[in-house]
Amino acid sequence: MRLLLLGGNAFLGRAIARDAIARGHDVVALARGESGTFAEGVEVVRADRDLPNAYAGVHGDFDAVIDLARQPRHVRGAVENLRDRSQHYLFVSTINVYADAGPTAIGAAEDTELLPAWDGEQWTPEHYGAGKVTCERLVAQAFPDSHLIARAGLLAGPEDSTDRSGYWPLRFAHPSRPDGRVLVPHDPPAQTQLIDARDLAHWLISCVENQTFGVFNATGPSVPLHAVLAAARAVAGHTGELVPASSQWLAQKGVAHWAGERSLPLWLPWPELAGMMTVDTSAAEAAGLRSRPLPQTFTDVLEWELRTGPGRPRQAGLSPADEADLITQWLREN
Structure with missing residues (x-):
């Protein structure tokens, strides 16, 4: 098959390209090329999707387009230019499209209420979920009988530039x-619900091969956070003491949850954000989505982290000095 990957030089995009190429497919990747390197064997078309001539360098027809965009204008331009040149359109969306992330959203299926769509020009991270809603609609309208929407959850694995899955191991x-x-x-x-980017990539290419269409929550099983941390700890061979700080204490000290600066990654407070880590994945599993064991993901992440250098700038977590100081404070106060 001949595939057009919109994106392709960042975390998930590279995994998709590698999986497709390993199966013998031809992959053309259209991207600016500023987010990282491309997988070996990819035909690269460098272009800015903000520009009207973005697809001028893309030639021929495709068995499928795989789109990783966040901004509606990028998806609008893609479907307008590729509507008659591809048989199948896969769009990687997000579980952030759901309107409710609280306890009443536990077990959210694909027909759960979505956020109001956003289709503005000045995109910011706050528009992430609502913008993806618009992207989904644009794809469904342009490819009504041959589209797949994959609402991805938290991605994990080696090359995770967000540092969320690498922090703990x-x-x-x-x-x-x-x-x-x-x-x-x-x-x-x-609870924590994540999927190895390689497993999501493998499933997406299988969906192209099998002509699987529809909307799917594409993430892994929901697992207690303490079990996730135990898996990371076992892989690392850690035998030291754990310092269990409450949500209230961490908030008082300015420690965030989930991701970003001064955070404890993978943790979403319960029950306030319970819906984010408990979506129903039965439809995707019935369509062939499989997740490798967490220890395998953490083993590979740790190997990559140690190889790329533990001292590199981090996008998530606590710095060693900051964490050490917080532990000292906790021991003094508790």
Whole structure:
């Protein structure tokens, strides 16, 4: 098959390209090329999707387009230019399209209420979920009988530039204190739902091959956060003491959840954000989506983290010095 990948030089895009090429497919990737390197074997078309001539360098027809866009104007331009040149259109969306992320949204299926669509010009991260809603609609309108919407969850695996899936195995492998203590969130009911980017990529290419259409929650099983941390800890061989800090204490100290600066990644407070980590994935599983065991993902992430250098700038988590200081404060106050 001949595939057009819109994006392709960042985390998930590289995984998709590698999987397709490994199966013998031809992959053309259209991207600016500023987010990273392309997978070996990809035919690269460098273009800016903000420009009206973005698709001038894309020639021929395709068995499928795989689009990773966040901004509606990019999807609008793609479907207008490729409507008659592709048989199948796959759009990687997000579980952030759902209107409710709280406890009443536990087990959200694909027919759950969505956010109001956003279709403005000045995109910001706050528009992420609502913008994806618009993107989904544009794809469905242009390819009514041959589209797939994959509402992805948290992506994990080697090359995770967000540092969310790499933080815990690396921290357990390299504690910030000589005594080996590691700060963790104490939130026993909390769940985490992630999928290895390689597993999502493999499923997407299988959907192209099998001509699977529809809307799917494309993420892994919901797992207790403490079990996720235990898996990362075991892979790293950590035997030090855990310092379990409450949500209230962490908030008082300015520690965020989930991702970003001064955060404890993978943790979403329960029950306030319970819906984000418990979506129903039965439809995707029935369509062939499979997730590798968490220890395998964490083993590969840790190997990549150690190879790329534990001291590189981080996009998520606590710095070793900051964590060590927080542990000192917790021990003094509790």
